[in-house]
Amino acid sequence: MNIYKILIYVVWAIVLSAFVGGCTVISSIKNDWNGWFGGLPSLQSLEKPEEDLSSILYYSDGEEKIGSYYRHNRTAVSYNELSQELITTLLVTEDIRFTKHAGIDLRGLLRAASGLLTLQFKGGGSTLTMQLAENLYGTSTDNQGSLYSNTKVGQVITKIKEWIIAIQLESSYTKEEILAMYLNTITYGSNAFGIKVASETFFNKLPSEITYKEAAILVSLINAPTRYNPIRNPENARAKRTEVLYNLHKYGKIDKLSYDSLVVSDFGLQFNVADQDEGPAYFKFVIRNKLMAWCDENGYDLFADGLRIYTTIDKHMQQYAKEAMDEQMDTLQYIFNHHLQGHAPWIDKDGNEILDFIDNTIKRTPNYRSLAKKYGTDSDSLDYYLNLPKKMTVFSYDGDIDTTFSLIDSLKYYKQFLQAGFMAMEPQTGHIKAWVGGIDHKYFKYDHVKQGKRQPGSTFKPFVYAAAIDLGYPPCYPVVDAPVTWVLDDPGNPTWTPQNADGKYSGEKMTIRKAMASSVNSITANIMQKISPRAAVDMAHACGIESPLAAVPSLCLGAGGDVSLYELVGAYSTFVNQGTWTEPYYITRIEDKNGVVLEDFIPKRREAISEKTAYLMLHMLKGAVEEEGGTGRGLAWSLKNNNDIGAKTGTTQNASDGWFMGVTHNLVGGAWVGGDDPNVHFRNWAMGQGARTARPIWEKFMLKVYADPLTGVEKGYFRKPSQPLNVELDCDLYNGVNTETDSLGVGIDNIEDDLENMEF
Structure with missing residues (x-):
């Protein structure tokens, strides 16, 4: 073988x-x-x-991807x-x-x-x-x-x-x-x-x-x-x-x-690792909890089941919102830093530096809690590691900076940045079109659209005036700019007399439309006394403010509770939507990985106020642009030309918060600017007021939106009520009518009698 x-x-x-x-x-x-x-x-x-599949979040066009939720x-x-x-x-x-x-x-x-x-x-x-x-x-x-x-x-x-x-x-x-x-x-x-x-x-x-x-x-x-x-x-x-x-x-x-x-050829790379901080990152992270809750209720895994989630966010408007914020906040931060002249921005009501601010703030950080748990709160090791320099990359408007900071240094550095939030919504549908929750999600994770809540300042005043209008007070109702004193049930502070922003009272008689346009505190307080704080709270809740509000006199100046920008935009949309509150919403439908629709989403709606009151409030809001001294007068002419715009600014005490709310016939937007901590603010009120800090964001955004036909947003006029008004809107025709004031004598019932037959 x-x-x-x-x-x-x-x-x-x-x-x-x-x-x-x-x-x-x-x-x-x-x-x-x-x-x-x-x-x-x-x-x-x-x-x-x-195998694990990423769940994908889409823009409103259903094609472009916002981002993904995934383990892999x-x-x-x-x-x-x-x-x-x-x-x-x-x-x-x-x-x-x-x-x-x-x-x-x-x-x-x-x-x-x-x-x-x-x-x-x-x-x-x-x-x-x-x-x-x-x-x-x-x-x-x-x-x-x-x-x-x-x-x-x-x-x-x-x-x-x-x-x-x-x-x-x-x-x-x-x-x-x-x-x-x-x-x-x-x-x-x-x-x-x-x-x-x-x-x-x-x-x-x-x-x-x-x-x-x-x-x-x-x-x-x-x-x-x-x-x-x-x-x-x-x-x-x-x-x-x-x-x-x-x-x-x-x-x-x-x-x-x-x-x-x-x-011998090159690799031909166009390398770009998926970045969770790109695009509408704040939006994506804030709504994640709601999506996870939906998945729990319906037996899905957001991070593995390859869901397709379709949103209302418009790609173009989102881009313009981010650009508008970047442009304004870069400039504003430069102004802020320059005006500080080396002083710390954490100051008390008297303009003095809060010396223990950093020591108290560091204790609220995860790094401090971790070190304190390991070494004890009174140990030398805790102090050593808090002040130990180490290499890190930090945020700046000129790009990331590689530096050496201790944890204390890093906290001091980041607390000097002003923050901002912006949201725009389609009032008739509730569709949120743009959402920017902060200046840079990579370094500042906290969202200032829905997560953050702050005192609304004068942006709350329209709810006071809406309650008054609902009770029969017309926009032309005149009130004298004079001190208004409240008697309080507080032995330590038995009375309260709100002051105007400039600390003066003009003695001028003006309409409540002009008073709201110029944000005159004394006149808002006068109206609040007439209608009661409870009426203002009820009106705000009816229009869509869901946060708790205290029925106290100071609420007339927005100092009776914290609210979110998300709530304010939704509430102002009620005026544009003829008195119907529509919940701001952002998800239209969810499909499984094969494209089978699992759920279509419809926003909540309710009749909040009459369409008459809603339209009169739009007329009131237009006063900011049309009345002499109005806080919206400085808006670009190209925005106001052949276009109805209503607006309201807001600034809290010491200018800790600057607000601007802008409404048009088909888009409502709001901006907030301030420090992460209310103690961080401009050293004078005038520089930190909402007209200077927040209004430019809305203005820049709207200019970009109107310039791009792809947004589908065009100029136009507010829709009139289906029934004629019995209230005169031309205050020149109204001057002869007596009103309820000390100088003019007669009551509001006489006004209603005189105006009963007047139609718009």
Whole structure:
């Protein structure tokens, strides 16, 4: 017998032994005798394998992506969404016989079988389907039985498990589905999971657009995403890419000329790692809790189930809101820093620095609490680590700055920045179109649209006047600018007399429209006395303010409770929407990963005030733009021309908060500016008033919106009530009518009698 025949018999003996032994082992693994093998995935999970999929948040156009919620940043694609160049590059590199085997490659099997008999498994034989088994079920890391204590035995068991799972996958899915699943489950590094995110991260392309040049990089990353990362390790990446390109040439997919050209070409990267702080980051993070609550109620996982969440945010308006805030806050911060002249911005009501501000503020930080828990609040170690300098990157309007700061230094630095919030809403539908919660989400996580609540200052006054108008007081009702004193049930402060912003009383008789336009405190207090604080609270709640409000005299100046910008924009929208409050909302529908609608969302609505009162309040708000001394008079002429605009500024005590609310017939927007802490503010009231700090944000935003037809927002006029008004809006015609004041004598009932037959 010659040596050739002997070798044939040996090979067949190995194959037969492998077959018999393999069948025995497979049976053992399936039944998991005594917990030796760790078991296999259930048949159901094999038939329906699942991988974590990112849930995607979309702009209102339903196409552009705002961002994603994920544990692993992955978005699945189908086989038809893959370029042929990508598929070919993968197969020549990982499994050239993929289309010819049923999950196990015979050549690889013979190589692995010899290892099984000798317990000297050396790898090899892993088809794409077997690799998919590992990606889906973690065969080398999960469900390990007691025999895995021997590394060699564990490797053999793992390989057999992959054979079993691969065969099941091949029987359940087409080759195209397996290949797509494989590319969807790969980790490519740089926070990219799955081929779609990887294509976007490295090349800013869809998988359907990937060429051989780009595919060679992506396929190189499959087995070692760090080692072959073209950004971190370009030399390794170039060597591996050459190997992949050679496979394409070797199997006749590209000619020698193409190979030579591709080998020396650059990587062609357009690298951009998904950044959770880009786009409407504040919006995305604030609404996450509501989305998680919805998922809990409906049995979904926001971070793994690949939901498609469609929002009301307009891409263009969102961009313009961010630009408007960036432009204003960059300038305002420069002014703020310059006017401080080296003084600290945390000051008390008398303009003196609060000396223990930083010491008290640091105690509210997570870093302090962690160090205090470890070392104790009175230890020298706590003080040492709070003042220990270390390298860090900090925010600036000129770009990130690398510096050396201690925790105390860092707190002092960041507390000197003014913050801001902006929101715009479509009053008729409740659709929130733009939401910017702060100056930079990367460094300042706190949202100043919905999370943050502050005293509204004079932006609360329209609810006082709305309550008065609802009771019959017309916009032309005249009141004298004179001190108004409240008798309080407080022995320590028995009376309260609110002052005007300039500390003076003019003695002038003016209409309540002009008084609101000029934000005269004494006249608002006069009206509040007539209607009662409770009436103002009830009106604010009816219009959409949901935060608690104290029915106290100081509420007439907005000092009776904290409210959010989100609430104020919704409440002002009630005036534009003919008295119907529509809840500001931001999600229109949620679909599952296959596009099946899970829920359509409709905002809450309720009749809040009469359309007559609503229209009269719009007339009152227009006074800020039309009345002499109005706080909106300084708005650009191009905004006011052929356009109805209503507005109200607001500034709290010591100018801790600056507000501006602007309303048009189809868009209501609001801006807030102030320090994260109310003790951080301008050193004089005039510089920090809302007309100077917040109004420019709204103005810049509206100019950009009107200039871009893609926003769909056009100028126009407020809609009139369906029934004629019986109130005169031209105050020149109203001058002869007596009103309820000390100087003019008669009561409001006489006004209503005289105006009963006047129609608008």
